[in-house]
Structure formats: C-alpha cells, structure tokens
Amino acid sequence: MQTTPDLPSHVREWVGHGLFEQVPSSVIVIDRELEVVATNSNFVRMFGEATGKHCYEVYKRRDRPCEGCQAIATFVDGVVRISDTHGVDKNGQPAHYVVHIAPIEDEAGEITHVIEMSYDVTESRLLQRSYNLLFERVPCYVTVIDRDYRVVRANELVRDTFGDRVGGHCFTLLKQCDTRCAECPAMKTFADGQSHTSRQVGLSKSGELTVYVVSTAPLSSGGREFEHVIEMAVDVTESEQLSEQLLRESQFRHRLTESAIDAVVAADASGTIRMFNPAAEKMFEVDALEVTGKRQMSEFLPEEFVDTVAAGGSSLQLPVTAVRNTKGEVLPVRLSGTVLKEGDHVLGAAVFLQDLREVKRLEQEKLDNERLAAVGSTVAQLAHGIKNILTGLEGGMYVTRSGIKKGYAERTAKGWDILERNVRRITILVKGFLSFSKGHTPKVVPTDPNRIAEDVIDLFRHATQDAGVELLYDPEPGIAEAQLDPEDIRMCLENLVANAIDACQASNKEDQAVTVRVRERGGKVIYEVSDNGVGMDCEIKKKVFTTFFTTKGMGGTGLGLLATRKIVQEHGGQVEMESLPGEGSVFRMVLPRRSLPAPGGKKHQGAVTNQRSA
C-alpha cells in the first residue's frame, strides 16, 4: 500500500491494511481535491504510480476533472456509485473498467475521502464483442426466443432475410406459418433444459420449400433457471439436394455396373477385390460374395495389368487378352483397366472385361444371317446370271458352227472365244457362290503375304498385257509370315485385281494402271489394289457389297466383292474402299495379325457352325 504521509487515521483504519491489498481490484483513495492519497499494488500494476497525483491525471491522462465526475457527486451526496468507463492504462493502452465509488466519512460524519475500486473489464468486453460478432455474422439463422416463442433477438442473417421481426413469433419466420410447429425443438429445450436438434421443412422468403437443421439450447445466466432459448437454423436445402443427387448418381452407377454386359472388377490399393459385378460372376463362374474383400485382383486378372498397377502405370488397354475362370477355362477378353489415383496416391484399380466369345459369336451370327438372307433372296438372281451365261454358251456354239459351216475361220474363232469366256464365267460364278454360301473356317498356315500377291501378279500378267493395262507390283520386303488361308486370300486378291482391270478398261484413259501393294502397318497385313479406272459414285459405292450387284452386265457375277469381304471377315479383317468417279478406286484388305484365326480354327471355337466340306 502506498499512502500519503499525512493519511488521516480514520482513512487508514477504513482501508485496513490487509484487505486493501488483497481485494482483486485496483483501489485508490482520493481526497476532496481529487488527489490520490492511497493506492493498492493492483492499481499501480494497472495504472502506474499515482499517489500525489489527481485521479483524472491517472485514469484519463487529463489535466482537469472529468465532466459529470462521479466521485465529486459522491463527495456531495454520499451515495455509492458504479460507473462503466474508459480510460488509459499505464502503458497508454485503452482500458475498459467498472468503477465502484464509495464515500469515507470521518468521526463527525463528514465525507473526507472517496474510495474508488476498479475492475478491469477490457478482456470480458472484448469477449462479449466477439460473441456478439459471432451471433450477428454466423452464416445461419440465429434467434433468441422467450417462453412465449417470441423472438427477442435475431441476428443479421435473420434480419436481412426476413426483416426486423423482433417481437414476432418464431414460427412466423422460418416457416411462415401461424401456429407453433408440431415438432418444436425450442419447446423441448424449454421443457428439459437440454439441447435439441431436428430437421424442419419450412419456406424461404420467396415461398420455396426449404429444409433447415434447427438446434436449440437454453440461454441461462448461469443458474438452472432460464427464460430464453437460442435457436440456430441452417438452410440445408442445397446440400440435401446435392446429397440426394449424389445418392441417385451412386445408385445409377451401381445399377449400371450391376447390369453391365462387361465384367467389372475393382480392387483397393492393397489389391483386394472390392467390386465384382454379375457379369464378372458369370465370366469367372464364382459368387461375388466369395470374392469381394477376400480375394486378390491378381488371382483373376492378366499379369500385364497387375504389373501395370505395380509399376505405377495409370491405364492399360488390351484389345485381346485372356483370363482364366474358376473352372480353369481360358477365355478371350478385351481388357480396359484404369488405376485410380489421387495425386500420386494409388486408391485402387478398376477393370472392364468384355467376353470376346460373345462378340465373336454375334459377329459370326450376323455374317451367317447376312449370308443366308443373301442366298435365300437371290436364288432368282442367280438364275438370271446362269441364264445369261447359258445364252452365251448357246451363242458360242451357234457362232462356231456357223463359222465352220460357211468356212469362215474368223467367225469360228470368235465363236470359240465366246464359248471359252462363258465356260470361265460359269466357273467363277459357281466358285464365288459356293465360297459365299458356305461358311467355313479358313485353313490357315504360316504364309508369306508377299508370296500370295506374287502369284496373283503372275496370273494376271498376260491378261493385263493383252488388255493394255499396266500391272504394277509394290511389295514391302521383310513382312513376316502370317496365319492366312493362302487359297482364300489369293482368291480375294484375284477378285480385286480383276475388278481393277475391268474398271480401267471401262474408262477411256490412255495410261491405264493397276497397282498391287503389300504392307504391314501397326500389326496389320494390308493388301491394297488401286486403279486409275472409272471410279465409283456414291450410289455404286453403297451397293458394291450387296449380292449380285454388278456394273459389268453379263461380265460380272456380283459375287466377287461379297465373297472377298466374307473371307476377309473370316480372317478377322475388313475390306476398305475409297473411290472417286473418274479418278479410280482403292480397295484394301486389312488383316490385323492378332485377329487372325489360330491354326485348326480353334481360336474361334464354337463361332463357326459350318465346317468346309472336303
């Protein structure tokens, strides 16, 4: 305690040494001149040395008494006062404190001094402001309601959304209804003093259905009794919609994988299978329950994919690979696999497997149907072809006979030519028809692709010379042997070359040329036959692969391209064509090595129903 030297004894007594020091307040005693005569150490800690100074110099750093000074008032009327006021602490920082001002009387009852006890409320006021800010600015609807369910306080969001509704019933706000809600969390809180949370459907200000999560808590001033409940409501409409959408999408995805024709297998980062759809069950002939969470992906999927995952790869496409099912059968499949990652972190892997047996079966079925339809609907057209050829034979005989009878050697030779041509035609027709109408598995053997082309070039060398068409051969050296049926492919190439020569002859160009190319590109063996003949317009291009379509009158059977396409398809390949009227045409047989049949036709087992008869 610090005091002035001449502190009157009654004041000294009043303050009492121990108590003065111990109270948790900053205490000073001032005389009628407002001069500090005693301070406790708490006061000194807060406001600095003060004894001998005027109180206003200490508290407020002023040089004269404050207006409406509370201490002066107490000197006058002796009333104890409490004042909430601001000042400056010893470090010059703003201080917020509550001062308790009480009179000290001498024996005669005169107020000689005043004692001022200050409580520093800077911290608690700061806290209060923070809470207030929180109350106002928190992004949810906060109201304080009384036991009549009237709003006594509402935060900024409530005011901004619904207007100033203090005094109104809470249910007129979020729900915009006239009566109390059936399931009222505030009512429960008023009843049991506990916090409650519930989902409430209300209306937004514009009248749209809005979902709120409402939390209520008792607002007491410390005791058990409370008169108010604080209610916090969050608009969860959007997030509910989002989660519903999420749910729907997840259900959709679930159904998608469940009903997918492709087998879908997904594993977690440890390789344990987590998803095994019905198609996968069918493919591997095992129940999903025996697999998911129990078995490793590596037990079912090809090594290439397991290795890709292990090596940190991100995806793998295998157009043709094989898996082994639980019955030990090896199945041809198309694999498309993805490693699921988040950044560098592997979450798992998912694989789609397409059973190629089914695809092959469907392809074959389509081919068979096409063939049957063509055969069935065109017997009459075949008859036309035969009738024309028979007329040619009849004519050949007549002309020959007439030449002999009249001794016209030239006529005889012409007649003989007609006979030869038409015998050849009927041979081609029958061969073409047979190869088209019968399904057969190509008899593949390792064959040098260039060799077939050489044979065909040899076959046509003389014919093209006679016809005045240049036949060019452009092989690619070093193409490895491929699994081809040399007879079949030779026939196809013959067809294409014969067509090309015809196309050249039908044009009036001077330099007529047919080029045969053999290439290997990206694992595909390609035969290309190009000509600079008449070319084809759109109408003809659309029809070239239909049965008995021919632009050659009696010169064509209309079966050549169709038979060619069929054979190429049986080899797992495709026939491509490009053509411009007047410019010429390019026909390509594209034979991917990986789709070529295995020797003995075992690769596509079950796919071909009709075996070629010996």
Next chain:
Amino acid sequence: MTRQKVVVVDDEEDIVLYLQTALEDAGYSPFAATNVRDGLKLIRQEKPDLVCLDILMPEESGLSLFRELRSDPELKEILVLIASALSVARELDDVDYLTLSDGTEVAEPDGYLEKPIIAEQFLAKVAALLRRDNANDT
C-alpha cells in the same frame, strides 16, 4: 427384195455377236447396240422392222427403251421382241411397264423370249413376227 432390218439391244457383247450372226445367217440385216442410249439412236437412224430388246442392263433398263419406242409416233409401229433372263410369266407381270408417267397405256411388246436363247427358236419367233406384220400390211 431388200433385207429386213433387225436391231439387237443387249449389254452383253457375246449375245449381240450371237444374235447378229444368227440373223445374218437367216438373211436379215442386223444392227446392234449395247446400251439403251445407243440403241435408241440406232433405231431412229435405221427405222428397223424389229427390235430385239434385253431388259436387265446396268445403266438403263430395256423397258425404258420399250416405252420410248411405244410413245414415239414415228417408232410406235416397230415390232418389239423382248429377250430377257426375266421370266415373262413370273417376273415381268409384276412390273407395270405399260403405263407411262402421264397415265397413258402403251401396246404390249409383240413377242417375248426367255433366255437362254436357242438360235432356232429365236429365228422362228422373228420370222413369225415379221410374217404376221407383213400380212397385216397387205
């Protein structure tokens, strides 16, 4: 007596040569075209007594040439013998080739011959048609 003119229209050269030879041997004066356009030009030029006409030809059907002949006042009297791989009874009956686009009906072909064509039958048919025509004229 001048030799009677016969025009053969067929896309197949072997047949054209065959029928020309047969006609020539039988004493006619044969002409030939391998498509409808050339055939019509030839017919306008030669004014033949008879046209032997194929139907299934790649560019344009023989039936369009037939209608052309029948609807042209100058050519409508020319005898037309259809010689086709189409079966007359089963296939040609299904096609309404006698009605023109303006709705008028033209006269039927004078004769049909289904391929394969036997020379003797062909010449007999041609002779019969031309004889009947001559009888009508006189």
